[in-house]
Amino acid sequence: MKAYVFPGQGAQFTGMGKNLYENSTLAKELFDRADAQLGFSISKIMFEGSADELKQTKVTQPAVFLHSVILAQTLENFVPDMVAGHSLGEISALVANQTLTFEAGLSLVYKRALAMQKACEMNPSTMAAILGLEDAIVEQICAETEGIVVAANYNCPGQLVISGEIPAVELACEKLKEAGAKRALILPVGGAFHSPLMKPAEVELAEAIHQTEFKNPICPVYQNVTTTAVTNPDEIKENLIKQLTAPVKWTQSVQNMVKDGATEFIEVGPGNTLQGLVRKISSEVSTSSAAS
Template sequence: MGKLAFLFSGQGAQYVGMGKQIAEEYKSSDSIFNEASEVLGFDIKKMIFEGDDETLKITENTQPCIVTTSIACLQPLLEKGIKPDVVAGLSLGEYSAHVAAGTMAFSDAVALVRKRGKFMQEAVPVGVGAMAAIIGLDNEKVIECCNKARDFGIVEPANFNCPGQVVVAGEVKAVEKAMEIAKEAGAKRAMLLPVSAPFHCSLLKPAGEKLAAELEKIELKDMNIPVVTNVTAEYILDKNKVKDLLIRQVSSSVLFEESIRKMIDDGVDTFVEIGPGKTLIGFVKKINKDVKTLNVEDLESLSNTFKELGY
C-alpha cells in the first residue's frame, strides 16, 4: 500500500469564489470561513466569495484568504477520516500544512499569515523588487545566471518548482539581467511574474525578523503528521524547529522539487492538492508522471478525490 500526501496551495492560486461550493455543502468548512472572519475582524468570507481580484491580490489579504480556503477544503476529507502520511505546502502553504499536522491552531495561523503578508510587502517598496520564472534551464544553470547578474544588484533563486522551472527574485535591474542571461543560455522562456514583492530572497530578511516577534507569541503543539519543510526539504516532527524554519523560509529558496522527490523516495504514490488551483500537482506530474495526483477545491474535484481514494 502506497502512502498519501496532502499538499497545500501557495500564493498566486487565489481567485474570487474559491471554496464557496464546499462551504455551502459542508458546515465544518463554512465554520472555518466564519472563524477566520472573527479572528481577523472583517468579513473574509465576503472578500473571498464576492470580492474582486485586485483586493484578493493584495499580499496581506491573499495569504489569509488562501489559508482559510485550504483549511475549509480540508474539512470534508477529515470528516471521512482520510488522514495523510505526510503534509507539505508551497511557501504560504506550509502554514496550512502545519494546521493540518496539528502544530498550529487555525486561528493562530490565519492571524499570523495576514501579518506575514504585510511584513513581506513592507520589506521592499513596490517597484524595487521583482520575480521571474525561468523555463527550460536546469537548477545549476539558473544559479549561474543569477551569479552573473549580481553586478546589477541582488538576484537569487527563489523557488525550485520542478525540472526546468525555477523562479528567481531580487532587485528589478538584476532580475531583468538574469532573464537576459538565461535566454542567452538557452532558456525557453523567461518571464516576469505579476507579484508585488520579491519573495524568498535575502531582500525579505527584515520581514523574517518581524515575523519572528509574532511567532514568539504563538504556542505550537506536537505534530500528528510529519511536515516536509520548504527550507531543507526534510521531514520535521519536532515542534521546536518549526519557528526557526518559518522565519528562514521568508528569505530562503523554496525546495519544492526536492521535497516531492523526498516523499516519493519514501513511498508516497498519491498527492492531493488542497485549496485553490492545481499548480502543485502540475509540478508533481513534471517531477514524476507515475504518481497519482488529485485536488480538492470544489465539489467536483472533491467527489473525484473521494472516488479515487476509495471513499
C-alpha cells in the same frame, strides 16, 4: 502512503470557498470565526471580490490559507501520512498536521502577509519564471549578475523562479535567454519573495512565531527550507522563520516524499498547480484534487 500538499500565493480565484460555505456547517462556522478574528469580512472578498482585490498580499495569503485549511477540515477520513506546502502553503500544512491550531495559523498567515507587503514597499523588487534551463546554470548566472537576484522557487525540473531587485532580475533574464532559456518571464508580483530583500519581514515574523505554540504533529511536514521530514516543533519553527528569505525547494521536497514512500499526492486548496508540478517531478505517483 498519502501526501497532502497545499498551494501558495497565486492560486486564488473569485468565488473561492463559496461552495464550502454554502454546503458545510463546519465550513460556515470556520469562515465566520476567521472574519471575526481578522476584523473584516475576508469571506465576502473571497466569494465576491474582484481579481484585483484578491491579488493584494494581505488578502491573498489568508484567503488561500482559509480555502485550503477549511477544505481539509471538511474532508472525510482526512488522515495524512505526510504533508507539505508551497511557500505560504506550508502554514496550511502545519494546521492540517495539527502543529498549529486554526486560529494560530490564521494569525501567523495574516502577520506574514502584512510583513511581506511592508518589505515589498521598502524595496522595489520582482520575480521571474525561467523555463528550460538546468538549475545550476540559473544559479550561476544569478551569482554573476550585479545587484540582488537569487533562485527563489525550485518548482520542478526545468522550471525555476528567480527573485530580487528589478534591474538585477531584468539583467539576469537577458543573460538567461542568451544561455538558452526557453522563456524568462517577469511575473506580476508585488516583490522579491524568498530573497534577502524579505529580511525585514523575516525579523517581524520571527517574533510572532516565537510567541506561538507549536505542538507535536500527527505526521511529518516536508519543509521548503530543509526538504526533509520534520516532526520536532522547535525545528519546524526555525525552518518557518528562514523560509521567507530562503528558496522554496519544492522539487527536492517532492522527491524526498516519494523516496520516503508517498504514492498518492492530494492537492488541498484552490487551483491545481501543485498536481502539475508533482507529475513533472515524479511519474511514479498518482495526483488528485480534494473535492471543494
